[in-house]
Amino acid sequence: MKKSEIPSKSMKTITYYFSLVLFIALLILSACQPKTDFYLLDGQAKRLSDYQGSWLVVNFWAEWCAPCLAEIPELNKFNALAAQEDWQIIGISYDPLENDRIMELVKKWGIQYSVIASNPNPVLPFVLPTQLPGNYIINPRGELVAKLKGEQSLESLSKSLKNLRKIISNVLELWTGLGLSGETFASI
Numbered sequence: 001m002k003k004s005e006i007p008s009k010s011m012k013t014i015t016y017y018f019s020l021v022l023f024i025a026l027l028i029l030s031a032c033q034p035k036t037d038f039y040l041l042d043g044q045a046k047r048l049s050d051y052q053g054s055w056l057v058v059n060f061w062a063e064w065c066a067p068c069l070a071e072i073p074e075l076n077k078f079n080a081l082a083a084q085e086d087w088q089i090i091g092i093s094y095d096p097l098e099n100d101r102i103m104e105l106v107k108k109w110g111i112q113y114s115v116i117a118s119n120p121n122p123v124l125p126f127v128l129p130t131q132l133p134g135n136y137i138i139n140p141r142g143e144l145v146a147k148l149k150g151e152q153s154l155e156s157l158s159k160s161l162k163n164l165r166k167i168i169s170n171v172l173e174l175w176t177g178l179g180l181s182g183e184t185f186a187s188i
Contacts (some may be wrong), residue, residue: 001106003013007093014031021183027064027175028097035047035105036071037123038116038117038122038123038124038126039116039117039120039122039123040090040114040115040116040117041099041102041103041106041114041115041116041117042114043122048080048124048125048138048142049142051088051090051138051142052141052142053140054087054088054140055086055087055137055138055140055156055161055164055165056084056087056088056089056090056137056138056141057075057087057088057089057090057135057137057157058080058089058090058091058092058124058135058136058138058139059071059075059078059089059090059091059092059113059133059135060091060092060094060128060129060132060133060134060135060136061092061093061094061132061169062093062094062132063093063095063097063105063131064093064095064101065094065132067110067132067133067150067151068094068132068133068151070151071133071151071152071153072109072110072111073110074113074152074153074154074157075089075091075111075113075152076110076112076113078113078155078157078158078171079112079113081114081158083127085161087161089113089114090113090115090116091111091113091114092104092115092116092122092124093118094129094132096121097118098118098119099117099118099119102115102117102118109115120125123146125144125153126144129147129149130149131149131150133149133150133151133152134147134148134149135148135157136148137160137161137164139168145164146160146164148160
């Protein structure tokens, strides 16, 4: 081995390890960045966890679905009560339409609640409904607890949420009656 080759070989090794450390550091840093599950049509980046702490209704609709369009005024009423009732609603087009087209439909049909953009593709922890309209209810812990099929009204959605709250309250009461803590219930 010539003396002139040693620094070159050492330099390659140092460069390799430096590149490897830099790559790992960037990988770790990118993993620490909050990820986005979806964007709303107004451009807000959202995660499903942003809605934790309140009930969330995810409404799947399509422009060709007459019951979907018929329930929009009721969903608007539901949305108007959101702040005082501790619930939220977001809509999502069943069909992968361009965002501009979804915005046109939101205006055309008078949708007054937030709607998820289709581009970039939303990442949601559940599959599309098998029937439209489809309304998924997510509890305050971020868990899918009900799938409502067919046209909904303010009354039917309110009743569903009231019943789900009552069920959870009864289970929690039973749980604590067995001498178990609410924190234990919340952790399962």
